Amino acid sequence: MKKWAVLSILVLATQAAIAGGASRYHDPSYGYTVTPPVFPEGPALGVPITPVKFAGAPKDGEAPFCNVQIQSAAMTQATFLEVSRNQFTALGGTVVSEDTRKVSGKPAALWHVRLGLAEMLVLVTFGEKHVYLLTCASQAMQYLDWEEQFKKTIDSF
Numbered sequence: 001m002k003k004w005a006v007l008s009i010l011v012l013a014t015q016a017a018i019a020g021g022a023s024r025y026h027d028p029s030y031g032y033t034v035t036p037p038v039f040p041e042g043p044a045l046g047v048p049i050t051p052v053k054f055a056g057a058p059k060d061g062e063a064p065f066c067n068v069q070i071q072s073a074a075m076t077q078a079t080f081l082e083v084s085r086n087q088f089t090a091l092g093g094t095v096v097s098e099d100t101r102k103v104s105g106k107p108a109a110l111w112h113v114r115l116g117l118a119e120m121l122v123l124v125t126f127g128e129k130h131v132y133l134l135t136c137a138s139q140a141m142q143y144l145d146w147e148e149q150f151k152k153t154i155d156s157f
Contacts, residue, residue: 062117
């Protein structure tokens with residue numbers, strides 16, 4: 001969990017394009033704006049990439065965060081969800097709840113997971129070539145402080 005300890009909000013990249021240029025991100029808390037680079041799509045290796053991560057200020061040594069990961073869709077949706085559930089369990093985690101929904105008309109699942117000292121919401125959305133994972137997490141003892149904000153972020157995807 002030490003990897004979550006980020007001192008300021010971190011935007012690594014997005015691949016969105018608006019009117020021929022990259023979109024700009026404005027951070028209202030710290031008052032900066034940045035245009036992230038547009039990276040080409042990587043090879044379909046099944047390894048997720050994390051093009052964007054937002055992390056808050058650390059509290060008790062850990063920072064709450066939300067990130068987007070993108071992975072090639074090399075398996076069926078049902079298989080991906082089963083493998084993911086099994087990974088949570090193998091790591092000693094508990095899926096507190098799982099709901100299905102649609103995101104931009106595409107099937108999605110929303111999990112509330114407890115994993116070690118962390119608690120998180122994970123939105124899994126399936127595109128034609130990719131699986132998109134939006135994860136918002138914090139220390140379990142701070143989760144209720146962040147739950148409403150995490151839900152707003154999940155709902156904005």
